[in-house]
Amino acid sequence: MIEFRGVTKRFPDGTVAVDNLDLVVEAGGITVFVGPSGCGKTTSLRMINRMIEPTEGKITVDGRDVAATDAAELRRGIGYVIQQAGLFPHRTILDNIATVPLLLGWSKAKARSRAAELMEIVGLAREMAGRYPAQLSGGQQQRVGVARALAADPPILLMDEPFSAVDPIVRESLQDELLRLQSELGKTIVFVTHDIDEAIKLGDKVAVLRVGGVLAQYDQPGQLLARPVDDFVDNFVGRDRGYRGLGFLSSDAVPIGELPTVALGEPVPDDDAWVLVVDSEQHPQGWLNGAERNGAAVVEADHLVPGGSLYDIGSGSLRSALDAALSSPSGVGV
Ligand code: ADP
Ligand code: MG
Known part of the structure; x- marks a missing residue:
């Protein structure tokens, strides 16, 4: 367990990066930890392993005050992964991963067998072992970075935008691997990202920070989506969200099943009213709120009658239109 108590970081130039966390x-x-660039995510993370010292307040790890713990000792129990894996270019993948065990005084044979085991854990093929970092893709390099951070089997893993530099498809598989890894190894992971989708996907709990280093909300993802505490969180969490992969239609009735799909983040014209068809399992309430805020009525897929139609709902209260839609005999016509 890691506790921040009244933690503030003020840099010498006066910048308050983290404010009373x-x-x-x-x-x-x-x-x-999620929030826009400059909101203090990296600073918060680096205070956990004493790469940055707080100006005020206290951080404890399993009840121990980190300020009173030897930094080297502290870091043995805390793996750290950053955006650029920072691998040693002239060492093989296996040797990169074995570096920490060797530093800890393990025998070469033991360190190497541990490294091979870690390659398997993070999903790196055996034949990568003898390659050099430049011969690996960005996604593979990040896997090596994760393996290296896990080498000494630390109970805590800090990850600072580890997947932000890899392309979206690889990022998704790295995220899936991380979820699997966490459930298998049971590590305590603190993960920093500016990407709310990544935060919602990965987080058991998500801390939303705003610029100035103020914690806006700390909650389970479902709660952030359903009950954002203020407009900042609502906008940050809900932005662009209602339209992802959802069907919609405008002026004419369109049979369900022939609904076009809106591309990610594609704007919906202000002067039109929209009905979105969503799978309620996949799109938690907050996403729907985001869609409604942008002028859409939302019909959860559960309520749809196969073969029915949806209509432009025109002007008027979206909520009442939606209620009417759901209570109409045809299922969803308005
Ligand atoms: P994030 O990781 O969320 O993008 P950071 O924690 O890196 O944010 O930075 C938070 C704020 O602190 C930013 O305004 C940043 O410019 C400032 N900051 C970070 N490091 C320093 C430093 N060494 N000196 C002065 N200001 C800094
Ligand atoms: Mg950062």
């Missing part, structure tokens, strides 16, 4: 990271899950 109170937060408990529960052991054994993924806690995500």
Whole structure:
């Protein structure tokens, strides 16, 4: 368990990067720090392993005050992964991963067999072992970075935008692997990202920070989506969200099943009214709120009658239109 108590970081130039942060990271899950660039995510993370010292307040790891713990000792229990894996270019993949065990005084044979085991854990093929970092893709390099951070089997893993530089498809598979890894190894992971989708996908709990280093909300993803505490969180969490992969239609009735799909983030014209068809399992309430805020009525897929139609709902209250839609005999016509 990691606790922040009244933690503030003011840099010498006066910048307040983190402002009076109170937060408990529960052991054994993924806690995500998310927020716009410059909101203090990296600073918060680096205070956990004493790469940055707080100006005020206290951080404890399993009840121990980190300020009173030897930094080298502290870091042995805390793996750290950053955006650019930072691998040693002239060492093979296996040797990169074996570096920490060797530093800890393991025998060469033991360190190498541990490294081979870690390659398997993070999903790197055996034949990568003898390659050099430049011969690997960005996604593979990140896997090596994760393996290296896990080498000494630390109970805590800090990850600072580890997947932000890889392309979206690879990023998704790295995210899936991380979820699998966490459930298998039971590490306490603190994961920093500016990407709310990544935060929602990975986080058991998500801390939303705003610029100035103020914690806006700390909650389970479903709660952030369903009950954002203020407009900042609502906008940050809900932005562009209602339209992802959803069907929509405008002026004419369109049979369900022939609904076009809106591309990610594609704007919906202000002067039109829209009905979105959503799968309620996949699109939690907050996404729907985001869609409604942007002028859409939302019909959950559960309520749809196969073969029915949806209509432009025109002007008027979206909520009442939706209610009418759901209570109409045809299922969803308005
Ligand atoms: P994030 O990781 O969320 O993008 P950071 O924690 O890196 O944000 O930075 C938070 C704020 O602190 C930013 O305004 C940044 O410019 C400032 N900052 C970070 N490091 C320093 C530093 N060494 N000196 C002065 N300001 C800094
Ligand atoms: Mg950062």
